Amino acid sequence: MADDNKKNLDHLFVLTEDNQQSNEKINRPVTTFLQDAFRSLRRNVAAMISLVVLIIIIVMAAFGGQMNEYDSTTQNLSWAKMPPKVQGLENIGWLGLDGTDSETIEASTVEAAKERGLARFKNDEEHITFDVKSEGDGTEDSAKVVATHDVYASKDMEDTYFWFGTDGLGRDLWTRTWEGTRISLFIAFLAAAIDLVIGVAYGGISGYYGGRADNVMQRIIEIITGIPNLVVLILMIIIMGSGIVSISLALAITGWTGMARIVRGEVLKLKNQEFVLASRTLGAPNGRIISRHLIPNVASLIIINTMFTIPSAIFFEAFLSFIGLGLQPPTASLGTLIDDGFKSLTTYPHMLIFPAILISVIMIAFNLLGDGLRDAFDPKMRK
The missing domain is CATH 3.30.30 (Defensin A-like)
Structure with a gap:
């Protein structure tokens, strides 16, 4: 009876081959740290929306001023302060x-x-x-x-359109707003580039060599940090006059110290790890160890802090222009446009609303994107 039942059940089972290679095959593709981080970033809805918004703003800053027939400098007092x-x-x-x-x-x-x-x-x-x-x-x-x-x-101008209105001198605010955004973004990305070039290199060298070199380099940072940014900027204005060049030099002198300290701290933790000791044993030069082994392992912190540097630089430029120490008219920036609009806020609010909304959106988007990058690159914050 048992043999008959076994025969009746044999057709329900299929023998498989004992293939050792197929048993040990990894079906899931291997991903690198960066691929895993960007996959995590794509799941962050707020960060991805911010990225799309920033791309649109950057494109508009480059080409938005060419979308109508007006330029940013032509004055026509008969068109002054039109809504x-x-x-x-x-x-x-x-x-x-x-x-x-x-x-x-x-x-x-x-x-x-x-x-x-x-x-x-x-x-x-x-x-x-x-x-x-x-x-x-x-x-x-x-x-x-x-x-x-x-x-x-x-004014018998029913067929005329100023999309953002005009300012007190009859200049088109649409064109001036996007040109001002371009200048503000240029200053912000310049500050980020200074952080990447000077701050990362300075902090990496200081942390890797240590000893007397580290002590001297850190005392230099302490001296620079002890000088207020406004004092450096005023000195640059006295020497070179107000403008983009003086603001850029002020950022170049004082803006990289925070990044240098962060990179130095991380390099101090990593330089005694086994992979660094192995590279030294194999005869790799110090420059190669810093650039190929240490800095890539600090890349996540560098990217995150760079993303937070950009909105800080935009606000710094806008603040300086608002108090009269930054760019001067007729040069347009978000700070100068907000300053002009603030003077006519009660009677012509459109002159302030559009630049203020734009700078707010830029700063919020960069901060949300920075938060998303922090969550994506920090293993402790991944779900």
Whole structure:
């Protein structure tokens, strides 16, 4: 009976060959550290969105100023402080891109509020509309009226479009904003390049050789760090005048010390590892050990700190231009545009809104991308 049952079950099983090579074959592809890190980065939605946004901004900074017929330097006072107007969007009032200026005026009566509105927009009755929000009861500021002035119609420019409006001298803000973004990004990437070239090399040499060389090099960093950035910048302005060159030199003198200290600390931890000792035993020169073995093992920290250096440099340039120590008009940067817009914030807010939004988006995107790179390169933070 048992033999019969065995025969009935034999067709359910298939003998396989005992192949040692196929048993030990690794089906999953081997990935390097960088491949694994970038795979982890792709899973970070915020970091990838930030990367796409930054690519778009960089492309627009390069080519955005050429998308219309205006340049950034031509002045026309008859076009001064015109509000933004965009084709196809001028009929969507809540966007504020319809080429009109609006202001809520409060007075004791509706008539008094309308009189103030007419005075505010130079008594251009033909192109001003009033929207009464509150009739008022005769008390002070109880009546509210929204006065809307069609600026383009008043100047017989219905077929003209300034996408970001114009500044106080009639220059197109769309062109100036993207040219200013280009200059701000140039200064930021220059600061990152200085960190990579000077900071990484200085920190690597200091940490690897150690001893007296390390002591001397670290005292130099302490002296440079003890001098405030503004003092160095003012000195450069006195010598060379305000501009991109003076800001770049100030960053070149003081901006690399943080990166150098980080690289030095990591190299001090790695230089006594077995792979470094093996390279020394095989006769590898010191320069090769630093460039081929130590620096690649610190690459994750270098990339992360570089990503955080860029928004700091953008803010530094914007701050200097805002207080009058950075770039000077007519040169456009995000800092100079924000400074110009701040002076007319209450009456012409469009002059400040667009540069402020752009610099905020750039800084948030770089910080989110930096956080994503930190999570991707740090094994302790991987899931």
